[in-house]
Amino acid sequence: xxxEPFRYQQxxxxxxxxxxxxxxxxxxxxxxxxxxxxxxxxxxxxxxHALQRLEAQGLVEVRPKSGHFVSLVPTITKTPRIISxxxxxxxxxxxxxxxxxxxxxxxxxxxxxxxxxxxxxxxVVLNRAIGRALRRQRGDDFQYYDEPAGEQxxxxxxxxxxxxxxxxxxxxxxxxxxxxxxxxxxCQRGDVVxxxxxxxxxxxxxxxxLELQVVEVPTxxxxxxxxxxxxxxxxxxxxxACVVSPAxxxxxxxxxxxxxxxxxxxxxxRYDLALIEDDIYAESGFSQIPDTLKALDExxxxxxxxxxxxxxxxxxxxxxxxxxxxxxxxxxxxxxxxLASSRYLQQGVADYIEEGGLTSHLRRQRGLLRxxxxxxxxxxxxxxxxxxxxxxxxxxxxxxxxxxxxxxLAAYPQALDQGIVITPGPLFSVSGEYTNCLRLSFSxxxxxxxxxxxx
Amino acid sequence: xxxEPFRYQQxxxxxxxxxxxxxxxxxxxxxxxxxxxxxxxxxxxxxxHALQRLEAQGLVEVRPKSGHFVSLVPTITKTPRIISxxxxxxxxxxxxxxxxxxxxxxxxxxxxxxxxxxxxxxxVVLNRAIGRALRRQRGDDFQYYDEPAGEQxxxxxxxxxxxxxxxxxxxxxxxxxxxxxxxxxxCQRGDVVxxxxxxxxxxxxxxxxLELQVVEVPTxxxxxxxxxxxxxxxxxxxxxACVVSPAxxxxxxxxxxxxxxxxxxxxxxRYDLALIEDDIYAESGFSQIPDTLKALDExxxxxxxxxxxxxxxxxxxxxxxxxxxxxxxxxxxxxxxxLASSRYLQQGVADYIEEGGLTSHLRRQRGLLRxxxxxxxxxxxxxxxxxxxxxxxxxxxxxxxxxxxxxxLAAYPQALDQGIVITPGPLFSVSGEYTNCLRLSFSxxxxxxxxxxxx
Numbered sequence: 001x002x003x004e005p006f007r008y009q010q011x012x013x014x015x016x017x018x019x020x021x022x023x024x025x026x027x028x029x030x031x032x033x034x035x036x037x038x039x040x041x042x043x044x045x046x047x048x049h050a051l052q053r054l055e056a057q058g059l060v061e062v063r064p065k066s067g068h069f070v071s072l073v074p075t076i077t078k079t080p081r082i083i084s085x086x087x088x089x090x091x092x093x094x095x096x097x098x099x100x101x102x103x104x105x106x107x108x109x110x111x112x113x114x115x116x117x118x119x120x121x122x123x124v125v126l127n128r129a130i131g132r133a134l135r136r137q138r139g140d141d142f143q144y145y146d147e148p149a150g151e152q153x154x155x156x157x158x159x160x161x162x163x164x165x166x167x168x169x170x171x172x173x174x175x176x177x178x179x180x181x182x183x184x185x186x187c188q189r190g191d192v193v194x195x196x197x198x199x200x201x202x203x204x205x206x207x208x209x210l211e212l213q214v215v216e217v218p219t220x221x222x223x224x225x226x227x228x229x230x231x232x233x234x235x236x237x238x239x240x241a242c243v244v245s246p247a248x249x250x251x252x253x254x255x256x257x258x259x260x261x262x263x264x265x266x267x268x269x270r271y272d273l274a275l276i277e278d279d280i281y282a283e284s285g286f287s288q289i290p291d292t293l294k295a296l297d298e299x300x301x302x303x304x305x306x307x308x309x310x311x312x313x314x315x316x317x318x319x320x321x322x323x324x325x326x327x328x329x330x331x332x333x334x335x336x337x338x339l340a341s342s343r344y345l346q347q348g349v350a351d352y353i354e355e356g357g358l359t360s361h362l363r364r365q366r367g368l369l370r371x372x373x374x375x376x377x378x379x380x381x382x383x384x385x386x387x388x389x390x391x392x393x394x395x396x397x398x399x400x401x402x403x404x405x406x407x408x409l410a411a412y413p414q415a416l417d418q419g420i421v422i423t424p425g426p427l428f429s430v431s432g433e434y435t436n437c438l439r440l441s442f443s444x445x446x447x448x449x450x451x452x453x454x455x
Numbered sequence: 456x457x458x459e460p461f462r463y464q465q466x467x468x469x470x471x472x473x474x475x476x477x478x479x480x481x482x483x484x485x486x487x488x489x490x491x492x493x494x495x496x497x498x499x500x501x502x503x504h505a506l507q508r509l510e511a512q513g514l515v516e517v518r519p520k521s522g523h524f525v526s527l528v529p530t531i532t533k534t535p536r537i538i539s540x541x542x543x544x545x546x547x548x549x550x551x552x553x554x555x556x557x558x559x560x561x562x563x564x565x566x567x568x569x570x571x572x573x574x575x576x577x578x579v580v581l582n583r584a585i586g587r588a589l590r591r592q593r594g595d596d597f598q599y600y601d602e603p604a605g606e607q608x609x610x611x612x613x614x615x616x617x618x619x620x621x622x623x624x625x626x627x628x629x630x631x632x633x634x635x636x637x638x639x640x641x642c643q644r645g646d647v648v649x650x651x652x653x654x655x656x657x658x659x660x661x662x663x664x665l666e667l668q669v670v671e672v673p674t675x676x677x678x679x680x681x682x683x684x685x686x687x688x689x690x691x692x693x694x695x696a697c698v699v700s701p702a703x704x705x706x707x708x709x710x711x712x713x714x715x716x717x718x719x720x721x722x723x724x725r726y727d728l729a730l731i732e733d734d735i736y737a738e739s740g741f742s743q744i745p746d747t748l749k750a751l752d753e754x755x756x757x758x759x760x761x762x763x764x765x766x767x768x769x770x771x772x773x774x775x776x777x778x779x780x781x782x783x784x785x786x787x788x789x790x791x792x793x794l795a796s797s798r799y800l801q802q803g804v805a806d807y808i809e810e811g812g813l814t815s816h817l818r819r820q821r822g823l824l825r826x827x828x829x830x831x832x833x834x835x836x837x838x839x840x841x842x843x844x845x846x847x848x849x850x851x852x853x854x855x856x857x858x859x860x861x862x863x864l865a866a867y868p869q870a871l872d873q874g875i876v877i878t879p880g881p882l883f884s885v886s887g888e889y890t891n892c893l894r895l896s897f898s899x900x901x902x903x904x905x906x907x908x909x910x
Contacts, residue, residue, distance in 0.1 A: 119592055123592070127589040127590060127592065127799075130586075130589055131585075131586040131589055131590070134582040134585055134586055135582060135586070137574055137578070137582060137770075173628050173772075173793045173796075174793060174794055174795075176791070176792065176793055176794045177792060177793045177794075180791070180792040180793070189644075202791070202794075205790075205791040206791060206792070208791075209788065209791050209792070314795070315592075315797055315798050315799055316797065317793075317794075317795065317796060317797050333664065335660075336631070336635070336657070336660040336661060336663075336664050337631065337632060337635040337661070337664070338628045338629060338631055338632045338635070338772075339629055339631045339632075339657075339772075340629075340769070340772065341628075341772060342770055342771065342772050342800075343770050344582075344770055345797075
């Protein structure tokens with residue numbers, strides 16, 4: 001019995017074999033749950049379990065009301081490799097290339113000069129709400145500094161397991177600003193901060209700026225930070241804070257499973273860590289919006305950071321932070337360094353959320369992102385060289401591993417000459433690794449022009 | 456001849472005597488320029504010169520198309536006293552009261568809960584321009600980070616003696632944010648920074664935050680920073696930077712004369728100072744908009760900081776910085792801590808300036824502020840206690856010295872209980888001085904309710 005696979009495992013193997021043998025080709029519809037139950041003499045629960053496992057591996061996709069389809073990319077599902085070596089904490093020195101890419105801003109787009117197309121309907125509605133908030137300004141409103149947002153944000157967050165109160169939030173100029181305040185409030189110069197590798201390069205820049213030391217935690221591009229590696233690091237070194245992006249982390253779109261989150265919280269308690277949650281991609285989840293890490297925070301040590309830049313509009317510059325035990329220090333820091341945030345803007349966005357504009361926009365956006373992800377993955381199947389890619393269930397980008405010897409950093413200026421901005425792998429770490437890796441965005445339609453640009 | 460006063464001085468003395476003897480009472484119209492020419496046998500230029508000097512002293516006011524009037528406040532023109540003692544540099548510890556007052560934000564208003572009245576026409580036009588910029592967003596505009604403002608700002612600044620280029624400017628979230636970037640870029644922890652005393656409390660908070668040391672420079676509430684005192688300080692201590700507000704500095708509205716500016720520039724060169732110019736009040740000048748200090752900067756050491764918060768709307772959160780030799784470091788700091796600033800907002804404000812909206816608004820605003828200043832000063836004449844006040848030619852506030860023994864800091868919570876926010880003198884220094892002083896704003900109409908609130 002012990003060696004005999006479960007029934008769902010048998011079905012899973014059978015389906016896998018069928019996909020491998022191309023009985024069902026990429027894009028084909030699999031037999032329905034009912035058909036599988038009948039054909040294989042299995043219960044509905046067993047069939048669903050097997051399909052869910054295939055879905056979790058990115059081999060099968062659920063299309064609501066249509067059934068299960070073979071994912072478009074089964075030939076390239078090998079997950080990119082990540083570092084496994086752990087190195088001692090060290091100061092951060094970031095190359096000028098970071099600044100260049102951040103200034104070119106796109107970073108998420110291959111062809112940043114391409115500004116075509118009409119405004120998405122969700123943004124039109126948003127802009128109308130902001131316009132109305134501007135027209136509703138009365139009397140001396142414009143002479144005061146304060147923060148009217150919060151309530152609508154807490155309603156959104158409560159749906160993700162965290163019953164936040166408006167006073168728990170502080171409005172910021174985007175998520176990068178929130179991360180800056182979080183690190184400034186929870187760390188002192190020279191402190192060691194654990195981060196994901198590969199991970200968001202903006203954090204590396206903040207660490208450099210604040211003269212903090214970094215230790216990189218090997219991070220799966222599927223399931224996020226390696227908790228065993230984190231534990232090993234915490235045993236060895238005195239780590240003050242850990243920046244983590246549990247939901248669809250850049251660059252690979254990893255989603256941290258619940259057991260890893262719980263283990264991380266327990267470690268944070270044991271080693272008295274500040275956990276800085278970068279939640280910016282969470283609402284992009286194609287089939288589920290994961291709970292916040294903050295929802296598990298019983299010891300008031302998770303600093304939650306996010307903004308609307310990834311799922312709504314970068315141009316709002318509207319983010320937020322909930323500072324846990326460091327919150328009053330964060331409020332003070334924000335006040336001292338910047339005073340306040342736009343009230344009309346917050347009011348406009350709050351109205352937009354309240355009237356359901358955000359929910360509709362996100363619904364459309366998620367479908368769109370999924371489509372664009374598939375377009376991108378499909379176009380990669382035609383590539384002349386073998387690649388390994390992530391198949392993220394959220395976020396705006398995939399992580400691509402090219403054959404050994406390819407140097408994406410060297411390719412950056414060449415691509416730039418042709419007006420193409422790529423995000424080379426080495427930017428996502430200070431380890432010097434990932435020279436043959438690349439982050440590719442699917443936040444724009446994967447059209448002919450971009451497709452040609454890449455090849 | 457050497458001892459004989461010039462003809463304009465004789466006329467000035469004669470007019471002063473007449474005001475003193477109440478031949479012309481506060482609010483009275485003086486004889487017209489033509490009448491004075493005829494009666495006193497003087498040239499038009501001489502009469503104008505004398506009147507201009509009286510105007511500069513705040514004793515006489517020009518009302519366009521009406522003539523010259525005796526200022527409403529000749530009985531209280533004694534300038535408040537300031538510190539003359541110089542103390543060694545020291546770390547800054549700022550009381551919680553600062554944060555409280557900044558959070559109550561008003562700081563510039565006595566009754567912050569009073570939000571009545573229609574929106575000023577200049578703000579209505581501004582909001583329309585921003586609304587249009589929002590509607591004009593196209594395609595993927597909202598997905599990019601960049602800064603379209605600049606050109607219109609440089610046109611404004613060029614009129615003030617400084618031919619800035621758009622690339623010289625970096626957009627910030629207001630002037631406090633600009634000052635933060637300026638200090639962070641030009642100083643290291645422990646450095647000594649010279650500031651005005653009394654001066655803007657927001658700078659003290661920044662120094663505390665950045666762990667910089669402060670040395671306070673005695674500062675006249677009429678003519679600004681005492682350059683002799685500054686020189687003495689620079690001889691004694693190794694000062695890294697000096698924050699100065701040459702145009703209508705808070706709290707008193709001082710305007711630094713040209714010779715003081717030139718001496719300050721020469722000292723900055725000799726002692727290799729970063730000069731951080733807080734220019735936020737400049738455009739409020741009632742009869743003249745002074746040139747920027749930056750206009751005198753031949754050695755690339757003046758960091759110019761400003762925003763639209765004081766003369767247009769606090770709710771824009773739109774400021775700028777020109778970082779001189781520290782500019783690239785400032786650009787990097789801004790990028791790392793906050794990425795970008797709203798593009799639609801900058802576009803809206805740029806359009807507003809280009810279409811002449813700002814110019815019209817400022818013209819109306821200056822007249823209004825002058826009227827409100829006079830209302831406030833008039834109401835002070837009726838006070839039961841003797842006061843010394845500044846009579847500023849710009850800015851939004853006066854500085855008020857009450858009799859010795861009055862403790863404005865102790866009065867703060869009492870006033871707060873009645874819903875009144877005052878800005879106690881001790882907040883404008885770390886010296887412990889100014890306990891009997893107060894900053895009073897005239898940025899709101901000085902109506903009955905506020906008048907009662909004060910007494």
